[in-house]
């Protein structure tokens with residue numbers, strides 16, 4: 001699970017720099033807020049936000065920084081720099097969240113004879129300085145887990161600051177007087193941002209300790225404002241004469257400290273930081289700025305040309321108006337983002353932010369996808385008298401518009417369309433494709449992405465997402481389509497609306513997933529809290545639970561509201577505690593047996609259960625899959641429903657315990673590449689020969705039956721409730737049952753970590769990492785010898801001890817490497833196909849023989865994973 005870090009004042013200089021580098025800290029889940037999202041002076045909003053999102057760290061970058069203005073605005077400066085800090089610190093402490101608060105050199109009087117140390121006497125000489133000091137005091141008092149980082153003379157590419165003012169004045173004037181008797185250390189906010197995140201990261205990895213206290217951080221070196229200006233003009237090649245002046249020659253409401261150099265030994269020592277000299281950092285600042293400007297100019301010209309094409313009559317008026325607005329906006333960011341590349345139709349379909357432009361989800365990009373798919377279907381199924389597709393959509397904004405547009409386009413191409421009357425879960429689409437004998441189907445959904453996104457997934461005639469060779473072929477067709485080629489004018493006679501009839505057929509099938517109806521009957525009052533997190537699950541999952549026989553389904557009314565804005569959550573992702581927090585609160589209130597959740601398109605499932613301390617904890621994806629497989633096999637065995645021709649499927653990065661359960665029970669099992677389309681492929685290959693009884697992967701997805709050929713949260717929620725009922729029937733909780741599984745089959749702990757490397761150089765770095773792992777695999781991991789290396793690119797498994805090589809049984813190759821050690825550790829490495837990431841999946845075994853040892857065993861396993869991560873330099 002990632003560590004959650006809340007950043008307040010995130011649109012200021014420092015906050016923006018933190019945002020800019022946040023991608024390099026994949027272990028952190030960032031929550032960026034500024035006054036619109038979280039006004040830190042509002043105690044109620046702060047309390048709600050913290051309780052809902054439960055960050056582990058809070059970095060406060062919000063402040064009143066207008067030094068002169070503060071002199072006549074004591075009230076606001078105090079509220080923001082002092083009172084609000086006290087509130088943040090206190091409320092953070094209430095939820096066990098550490099606070100890193102940023103303060104200033106202006107807390108000193110500026111008469112120091114040597115660089116200020118953290119414990120030197122404070123004596124602010126301005127309202128800004130004294131309110132910041134008050135904030136420090138309240139922060140320390142209200143949260144024992146605090147770090148105060150005092151910095152000085154910040155500048156950055158964002159916001160207004162001394163560097164930007166000087167560049168502007170230098171361009172306007174031929175001569176400038178700048179104070180030479182005030183000495184300090186200019187600080188590039190990018191360096192401070194990096195220092196803060198490095199500190200947090202090293203605390204997360206337990207490499208360093210969070211030692212509460214005050215710390216000083218600025219760039220190395222000393223300068224007067226005059227020296228600083230000279231350097232700015234020098235580096236930026238600005239032709240303006242700088243003259244040194246005295247403080248009294250530059251009258252202002254606040255006389256700035258004469259000397260505010262700070263001693264930084266403490267922060268350097270405690271966290272091993274290397275701090276750049278201010279002059280080097282300033283040079284780098286201008287280099288970056290120049291590079292950005294040059295690239296931006298080139299990109300901008302190109303983007304403007306592409307945007308101009310969207311002003312022709314092929315596009316509707318609303319779209320044209322939107323493009324005109326972007327073109328006339330002084331800030332070109334939105335225009336660039338919307339037009340700098342084509343939104344890619346990949347093997348998983350489309351996914352992107354909604355809006356006008358070639359890199360956005362809109363009726364033209366969706367239209368091109370549908371037109372391309374139509375062209376391919378007509379070639380591929382030319383021999384059929386009729387081609388049929390099913391269309392489904394989720395709760396997202398525009399999902400309905402995009403599905404209706406697609407229905408028109410398919411029908412305009414002579415294809416028969418079955419369109420759901422209203423939102424429905426992804427698994428129901430998969431079912432409907434099979435039930436209606438369609439050749440293809442699409443769903444408009446962006447799964448659990450943020451609300452700005454939408455997406456388009458394409459399915460084949462077996463109800464599975466498209467696989468090779470159709471995926472590449474469809475991509476080729478889509479790439480050929482131009483806006484003018486899209487046939488938007490639908491043929492309504494070819495469009496049939498699907499509704500309750502299909503729902504009933506689907507529910508009948510879902511009901512057949514139940515293995516122990518008698519247990520459900522006995523435990524029909526099981527208290528189940530269920531949340532659809534504003535998505536499609538609300539349509540079918542409570543109905544599925546009732547169809548199984550459960551009668552006590554407790555909802556979270558606020559989250560039953562269907563909405564593409566996901567108003568009660570930051571991210572509608574059922575694997576995140578924040579998304580489940582309302583459901584868990586409800587579960588605590590009613591003392592529920594289980595919390596179930598589904599993501600917006602109801603393909604993925606979240607499960608929370610009470611642990612031995614009575615707290616609700618979320619099962620990870622491996623645990624969920626493990627529980628399902630354990631139950632399915634055990635229960636089938638118990639009721640003589642294992643006939644010998646059954647099989648299960650998991651993905652290669654999913655826990656090996658599942659394989660163990662299958663092996664010990666003589667059930668065939670297959671290991672496939674990540675993605676349910678590969679699980680579906682195995683089912684297709686074994687159709688009529690063997691019986692599929694379940695399959696899943698670590699990504700919180702499970703597929704209990706083959707009438708759906710994708711992740712299915714509808715059947716999964718109902719079956720998970722049955723499992724909880726089964727455990728309860730034996731006087732156990734699901735948590736206890738999970739521990740039983742570990743006791744019987746062995747304990748393993750899993751974790752995933754990804755490393756982000758952006759841009760062209762990042763992609764090269766990721767490739768290089770894979771090359772290094774291939775040519776020079778680690779000899780030992782976590783104190784145990786490496787035994788087997790599986791390379792899915794060559795499909796060869798090497799036993800390093802016996803030197804034996806065996807072939808891996810997979811239909812295609814994939815850029816994945818796996819390391820297995822003698823003591824049962826498995827590490828899988830694979831670059832993401834769609835994002836600038838390389839993913840590492842860890843699984844370590846543990847010695848677990850007594851329930852009472854569980855916490856210790858888990859802790860040891862976590863430590864082992866951390867140690868391996870360090871060995872791999874992650």
Ligand SMILES: NC(=O)C1=CN([C@@H]2O[C@H](COP(=O)(O)OP(=O)(O)OC[C@H]3O[C@@H](n4cnc5c(N)ncnc54)[C@H](OP(=O)(O)O)[C@@H]3O)[C@@H](O)[C@H]2O)C=CC1
Nearest residue numbers: 009011012013014035039040062063065102104151153154
């Ligand atoms: N700038 C400097 O030279 C130095 C700054 N510092 C300290 O470093 C920290 C970061 O400074 P810097 O990035 O320059 O500050 P900025 O002024 O650039 O950013 C502060 C941010 O806080 C936001 N904000 C204002 N009111 C609220 C509110 N009620 N709730 C939430 N956010 C709010 C501001 O929004 P809006 O702009 O809309 O008001 C702004 O985006 C501060 O603590 C500052 O005191 C220390 C030494 C030097």
Ligand SMILES: Cc1cn([C@H]2C[C@H](O)[C@@H](COP(=O)(O)OP(=O)(O)O[C@H]3O[C@@H](C)C(=O)[C@@H](O)[C@H]3O)O2)c(=O)[nH]c1=O
Nearest residue numbers: 065067104105151152153154162177178179225250256
């Ligand atoms: C524009 C200008 C400023 N100056 C002087 C005035 C002042 O003493 C000094 C810096 O001016 P500024 O107003 O940019 O600096 P100021 O806003 O005081 O900067 C401070 O901001 C707060 C938030 C902090 O915490 C401090 O560390 C410090 O960075 O430069 C000149 O001498 N000539 C000029 O033309």
